[in-house]
Amino acid sequence: MSTQTPPAVRAYLSRVRTALADLPTAEVDEIVEDVRPHLLEIAEGLGEAATVESMTEQLGTPESYAAEVRATGDYPPAPTEDTATTEDTGPATAPARLAVWSLVLGAFALGLVGFALGSDLDDGVLFGLLVIVPVIGAGAWFVWAQGTSPVAQLPEIKALRDTLRTKAGPALRQLRLMAPAWWVLCAVVLALVALLLVVKSRHAIIGLPLFVAMAALALWAGPRTESDRRLLWASVPVSVFVLAVGAGLVTYLAGSIDRPSDDYPYNYTANTSYDGEPALNYGDEELDNLYVFDAEGKPLTDVYLYTADGRPLTVPRYGCEESTETRVTTGRDNKFPRPRIQQGGYDDQGNYNGYNAYRPDCAESDKVPFTAAIPD
Incomplete structure (x- = not known):
């Protein structure tokens, strides 16, 4: 460290670094450099009385200070002794892995249903949710009861988190800034799709409670996901579903533009008769x-x-x-x-x-x- 850093600040930062030792070294270095000016300001205010103890009186212990940094910076909580002994292998990780895979596979299946729904506006595909929702719900129940710590300690989740922070950090920060508008857009898209379904088929009205529930999840759970990671099991599936429905709607509208109108009165088309031979058609009617x-x-x-x-x-x-x-x-x-x-x-x-x-x-x-x- 720099020789201009007071000993009290160096000692305090050393304990902060130890408390953050489970994070990647590059991220720990970045955090230390970010908090150093604040600690130097505190030490300067204390003057010659600046010690770890006096700084602790104002800031709390280095360990609690590190915990606040984790919370404000969206870093995972520090591993406990229990999680440290079971994070790699063993039966204790099985429920956490199942919860993760319930989210991944459930969101993927929701994407398929959403695209099929948007591209054809056929409410019949919504029956697939009878299988998908319970799968996601099982994982949500686990993280709601046990918290996200067991999931955060999985090696694959740690690796994914580290990769995202090092490779896509700026993009993630930009997405966080856009999040409030995104959740409102989700609710609007869901309302639009529900309206289109009802216009196309009155029977689709039975699916309105589902779209109301998903829109409510988008508006309520979406903004709270940043502070409560358990809500990922609600916000991620809704986001995937809305993205897939949007892509399907684009496909549907593009097909509608290219598709010739069946109501055009002078639409002769080449076709085949029932025996496979060429026939003369006027609209949908075969002429003999x-x-x-x-x-x-x-x-x-x-x-x-x-x-x-x-x-x-x-x-x-x-x-x-x-x-x-x-x-x-x-x-x-x-x-x-x-x-x-x-x-x-x-x-x-x-x-x-x-x-x-x-x-x-x-x-x-x-x-x-x-x-x-x-x-x-």
Whole structure:
């Protein structure tokens, strides 16, 4: 240390460093350098009477001072003798590991459900929560009863925490500053999704209590997670769910923009018939006949249809089989109009006459079933 540091401050800092010995050395050095000016100020105020004892009267013991630094700096609590003997292996770590994995796997599953929900707005996927919520709840119950100390002492958690602090420290500090706005955004997104589900299907109203509960968790548990790490088992799943739902909604909206409207009245599409052959469609309706009229409204016969590149617009032709009096496919061509197939019980205009009306089960008619009004 610097020779300009008074002995009392050096001794006090030495005990602070010992109390923080479980943290990474680089972080301990950073903490010591951060608190040194404050301790020098205290020692300067005490003058020649500056000793560890006099500084303790004003600041508390170096150990309690180190504990305050842990609390304000979001560092894990100092390990006790009990945790120090069981932190590496053994049955005592199994419940803590299960609690961690319940959070990790539960959040991952919630992400899948959230993305599926947002991308299709199908409330049926919410039934998956009947399995996911109890899994997360079991881990939450453990940390609520035992605290986060058993989890914090797991070697993998220590390694993850150290990595995040050394590699992503600035980003984490920025996220903490944005946290209040994030929790409000979570509640807004959840309310929006609930509204979209109800608009799409009235049955989705039974899922409203779930979204209300999640929004309440976001607004209540989210801001308190910084001071109570047990609430991670509520805030992390909600955050993952909202992020996944948001990503799914973006996918849903992008698909809606690219998808052609089914209500467009002049939407001819290429499709296949029930037998796998090319067919002519108008919207969702498969066409097997077309009627063509001249400018005076007179129907034309023997009209042949072609595409813009000269290909014949060939579709199935139907007729009646005499032996069975049923409709059958008689070939394929591009000649229109075709004989209209009439089924038993219907007249030439397609009106139902009842089963008592005499008509073969299948009959062909060349009559046009309507009159065309040609616009001027």
